Amino acid sequence: MKQLNIGTYPLEESLATLENAKHVLATPSGMTAIQTVFQTFLTPGDHILVNEDMYSGTLKLLRTLYVDMNISCDKIDMSDLEAVEKSITSKTRIVLLESPSNPMMRIYDFASIVRITRKLNQDTLIVVDNTIMTSVLQNPLELGTDIVLYSLTKYQNGHQDIFMGSIVTNDSDIFEKLKITRHWNGFIPSQWDCSMVERGLKTLRIRLTKHESNAKKVIDFLKVSPFVEQVFSVGLQSTDESWAARQMNGSNGMVSFRLNGDSEFAINFLKKLKIIMVGESYAGFESLICIPAVMTHHNVPKEDRLHVGMTDNLIRLSVGLEDPEDLIVDMNRAFILANQESVRRQE
Numbered sequence: 001m002k003q004l005n006i007g008t009y010p011l012e013e014s015l016a017t018l019e020n021a022k023h024v025l026a027t028p029s030g031m032t033a034i035q036t037v038f039q040t041f042l043t044p045g046d047h048i049l050v051n052e053d054m055y056s057g058t059l060k061l062l063r064t065l066y067v068d069m070n071i072s073c074d075k076i077d078m079s080d081l082e083a084v085e086k087s088i089t090s091k092t093r094i095v096l097l098e099s100p101s102n103p104m105m106r107i108y109d110f111a112s113i114v115r116i117t118r119k120l121n122q123d124t125l126i127v128v129d130n131t132i133m134t135s136v137l138q139n140p141l142e143l144g145t146d147i148v149l150y151s152l153t154k155y156q157n158g159h160q161d162i163f164m165g166s167i168v169t170n171d172s173d174i175f176e177k178l179k180i181t182r183h184w185n186g187f188i189p190s191q192w193d194c195s196m197v198e199r200g201l202k203t204l205r206i207r208l209t210k211h212e213s214n215a216k217k218v219i220d221f222l223k224v225s226p227f228v229e230q231v232f233s234v235g236l237q238s239t240d241e242s243w244a245a246r247q248m249n250g251s252n253g254m255v256s257f258r259l260n261g262d263s264e265f266a267i268n269f270l271k272k273l274k275i276i277m278v279g280e281s282y283a284g285f286e287s288l289i290c291i292p293a294v295m296t297h298h299n300v301p302k303e304d305r306l307h308v309g310m311t312d313n314l315i316r317l318s319v320g321l322e323d324p325e326d327l328i329v330d331m332n333r334a335f336i337l338a339n340q341e342s343v344r345r346q347e
């Protein structure tokens with residue numbers, strides 16, 4: 001069985017330095033990072049608590065494979081700290097968080113959730129999927145969490161050309177256990193993929209700065225557009241809460257917005273775009289746009305989607321590194337053309 005390749009160690013060292021962490025394991029995708037953590041620590045009878053708007057692939061895994069293994073899962077609004085307190089039981093093995101959530105961009109207070117969890121169950125591991133921020137913008141280990149995992153496919157690689165993942169921890173016992181699971185599953189990334197991520201890391205900081213400044217310009221445009229009802233982004237909500245300012249060093253390039261129009265308007269808007277490409281991935285150098293309800297999150301039950309505000313006219317835009325004016329002109333043109341079609345439809 002393939003155990004390690006020559007490219008894995010240097011990449012893991014780079015990732016550990018970036019995160020200021022003791023141990024990193026690279027995996028061939030974000031999903032294999034998640035699977036490695038679940039397989040290592042969840043056993044039949046255990047309970048896992050996640051934020052209700054967690055990454056849809058993780059929710060699907062918990063709804064299918066892990067339910068069959070008798071692992072129960074509760075999905076809650078993690079901004080409600082009383083609900084967190086009520087939901088942790090003696091069986092809770094993992095509390096899994098993603099903040100900001102995707103696509104609603106809701107943020108959760110890691111330090112308070114760590115404090116509550118530790119008080120109620122010393123055996124519970126607090127795990128953060130930090131894909132959407134990276135350690136440049138947010139370092140959950142410094143706030144007392146046990147494990148941080150990533151889809152490196154996104155910002156760290158940044159070039160939309162490979163899949164990879166990683167798991168980060170400061171705890172040597174946790175690390176040794178995870179290493180065994182990775183080994184037995186053969187979850188070892190290729191040397192080529194490792195070198196591609198190394199390439200991406202060299203420009204990560206500067207890319208994030210540009211993603212953030214481009215996103216700010218796009219948000220300013222969306223906020224005043226008559227075709228947009230509401231805009232969601234980390235940058236729009238992070239400053240007034242002191243815990244949020246402590247938790248995050250800035251914002252990323254992710255923006256969601258609810259259209260002033262129905263699902264057909266949303267589909268037509270995407271069809272009319274010429275520069276921004278339609279795609280389910282995010283966090284790469286090129287902008288990608290999607291309708292989560294019918295694309296990335298189509299497998300989330302409709303009532304769960306609506307419960308968190310993911311309507312059919314909600315758009316998620318991963319703002320890339322293009323000239324933001326080009327993106328704005330492209331969206332404005334697409335809004336006008338899609339609106340003309342809506343008016344024709346109603347006539």
Ligand SMILES: Cc1ncc(COP(=O)(O)O)c(C=O)c1O
Nearest residue numbers: 029030031055131151153163164
């Ligand atoms: C937050 C998050 N975690 C994990 C994953 C899975 O990563 P991968 O596509 O690298 O398997 C994704 C994929 O979109 C994601 O958005």
